[in-house]
Amino acid sequence: MTLNPLQKRRIAAFRSNRRAFWSLWIFLTLFVLSLFAELIANDKPLVVSFRGEISFPVFAGTYEESDFGGDPGLNVDFKDQAIQCLIRTGGIEDCYYEPEEILAEAESGTVAGAPIEAGWIVWPPIPYSFDTVNDDVFRAPSPPDANHWLGTDDTTRDVLARVIYGVRTSLLFAIATVGISSVIGIAAGAIQGYFGGWTDLLFQRFIEIWGGTPFLYVIIIAAAIFTMNFWLLVGLMSLFSWTALVGVVRAEFLRARNFEYVRAARALGVSDRVIMFRHILPNAMVATVTLMPFLITSSISGLATLDYLGFGLPSNYPSLGELTLQAKENLHASWLGFTAFFTFAILLSLLVFVFEGVRDAFDPRKVLA
Structure with a gap:
């Protein structure tokens, strides 16, 4: 022109x-x-690798826990530590009972001496959407901190x-x-x-x-x-x-x-x-x-x-x-x-x-x- x-x-x-x-x-x-x-602030990961398969939850609809080796019929909450354990360990069932211990042990690439097919999660810079309620916040509204850069409102939303x-x-x-x-x-x-x-x-x-x-x-x-x-x-x-x-x-x-x-x-x-x-x-x-x-x-x-x-x-x-x-x-x-x-x-x-x-x-x- x-x-x-x-x-x-x-x-x-x-x-x-x-x-x-x-x-x-x-x-x-x-x-x-x-x-x-949605790519900057979201409670869904940008990219998830599970058993060698790449998925993009931020662009997709809902997932079931069975998609990551969990129980069928339940929608995935990616903030749940048990779900993160399933993804990172390739779907070990014990993640529902001892997610913290298994995640710590999975850092070495094995769980109970057996090798695992480790997965990974890439989160947005702000792992909260506009309507995400953070149940880990004990005071609402809460002041700015490392997790919430501008604090939370009276319903613990970022x-x-x-x-x-x-x-x-x-x-x-x-x-x-x-x-x-x-x-x-x-x-x-x-x-x-x-x-x-x-x-x-x-x-x-x-x-x-x-x-x-x-x-x-x-x-x-x-x-x-x-x-x-x-x-x-x-x-x-x-x-x-x-x-x-x-x-x-x-x-x-x-x-x-x-x-x-x-x-x-x-x-x-x-x-x-x-x-x-x-x-x-x-x-x-x-x-x-x-x-x-x-x-x-x-x-x-x-x-x-x-x-x-x-x-x-x-x-x-x-x-x-x-x-x-x-x-x-x-x-x-x-x-x-x-x-x-x-x-x-x-x-x-x-x-x-x-x-x-x-x-x-x-x-x-x-x-x-």
């Missing part, structure tokens, strides 16, 4: 903004890592694992919400501004009525009627956030519809759709991009607020808002409050810095200067 001179100038302008440039790389790194959260999965959920939610809202808002603003007249007037009255609808009440009613899920919440948020873009897009189209190049295109018989989205919309993108960071950050904050109030995603979803609620309810557990604060502060700051650079790159007064 060949870039035109204007696109090259915009990229150069963005790269010259060091804060935005490095914020983008940091944000992309965090986002990509969160997309592979905080760092929940943050990693929660960041992914929040970012995907924000991207989906802003994507849908942008399509609706830009199309509505373009139609209003381009055609004007009664179309503009009727649209404006509708937006005024729609904008006065109490969003939180609608969410509460929907949560009482339906079982809330990710896409339902995305749809509800998009229904009330698209209006934020209408005003700026409408103003740009109202200003540009009487420009000479638009009149010339009409005289040449170019369709209204082509004029709107090929000729006028690119000039309206500066104002649109300026609002993007506010939409994304408000989507992340809105999801956290709904989860905090109990009207957001179901409890089986990893949630930064739920972590904030736990911090409020466990004031003595300072690590929960610090984790919630720094997670939001870092994430939202990176997004704002990135979009500040994008806004400046699209600003013709700075790009063409």
Whole structure:
């Protein structure tokens, strides 16, 4: 793909903004890592070798203990020391009775003088998923230690694992919400501004009525009627956030519809759709991009607020808002409050810095200067 001179100038302008440039790389790194959260934080091993056969439990469904020489009909808990003993010793039945002693003896490659077909397990860096309850923790919430780098919450779940999965959920939610809202808002603003007249007037009255609808009440009613899920919440948020873009897009189209190049295109018989989205919309993108960071950050904050109030995603979803609620309810557990604060502060700051650079790159007064 060949870039035109204007696109090259915009990229150069963005790269010259060091804060935005490095914020983008940091944000992309965090986002990509969160997309592979199952490989970073999981209570299932990445790779298991048993009797010479390699398996990947992190990608597979459930295993039975009989798959590793144990009792049939029981699902495998890879955290169970007896299961780890079965895997490492090739399926010795005594692992159910004396797993610690057998594992210690298996280090030499034999058990009771007989050679064993030793297996091995490769765990993720964080051997806990977002919903893993650690029964070995005697105090909940527990402070950070070697096993739980950011401590545990009040149900002994690993905080760092929940943050990693929660960041992914929040970012995907924000991207989906802003994507849908942008399509609706830009199309509505373009139609209003381009055609004007009664179309503009009727649209404006509708937006005024729609904008006065109490969003939180609608969410509460929907949560009482339906079982809330990710896409339902995305749809509800998009229904009330698209209006934020209408005003700026409408103003740009109202200003540009009487420009000479638009009149010339009409005289040449170019369709209204082509004029709107090929000729006028690119000039309206500066104002649109300026609002993007506010939409994304408000989507992340809105999801956290709904989860905090109990009207957001179901409890089986990893949630930064739920972590904030736990911090409020466990004031003595300072690590929960610090984790919630720094997670939001870092994430939202990176997004704002990135979009500040994008806004400046699209600003013709700075790009063409």
